[in-house]
Amino acid sequence: MKHLGHHILVEYYDCSSKALDDVELIESAMREAAVKAGATIIESVFHTFTPQGVSGVVVISESHLAIHTWPEYGYAAVDLFTCGEEVDPWKAFEVLKERLKASNYMVMELKRGKVTPDMERRAASYFEDKFSKVSASAAG
């Protein structure tokens, strides 16, 4: 069965608190993770919390990578959501595990957007409609 998205949810535990509170390190690690995964970065947005913690998202052509850190607990929640066959979120997972110095982690891997036969029919009709509009416009 075809799926549209590939989503890896990671709980990184026992990380370096120093790394988790360093917004520059986190942004650099997340961008490196995107590149190593084979993704194309569109934009990244990161910010620090008071008194501690970092949040950020890397928007990629193939979906997004997100991180939220709690330095006091040594914990980071990471989401690696990718589309297409060219991008491998597990490579991003490995980069982050190393850069955050995570001793423990828990991973959940999900396939998002299961394409049913009904959806295939809907897509066929969508493209047929779009194509006929383009043809009509070219002919007109």
Add this chain to the structure above:
Amino acid sequence: MKHLGHHILVEYYDCSSKALDDVELIESAMREAAVKAGATIIESVFHTFTPQGVSGVVVISESHLAIHTWPEYGYAAVDLFTCGEEVDPWKAFEVLKERLKASNYMVMELKRGKVTPDMERRAASYFEDKFSKVSASAAG
């Protein structure tokens, strides 16, 4: 057991293809969803795909909301990740269900970052250390 994050993963099926391909509508719906959930918007990043589809993230003080749409399939993958007691991701879910005209959906609700007794001890030691550094600096 205390958790740090509240994550709702939504598969919206049978949506309006027109809505799913309208980046202005999607961004407005996502920002409205954030506000209705009680979140504070920091920044939002949206872009359109060729030939169709929209991707975007609303970064909030309390984590993030993300969407990826496939108009041809009438499908949108949505992630509503929030922290704290003040924000209710289910309110964001309701806004998006209506704005995307989703006839079907599937939801997975996850608690992220389970805080173990070991993590509580680590946090106590982290704050003790931070406080003692502040005191030493004030005394110095």
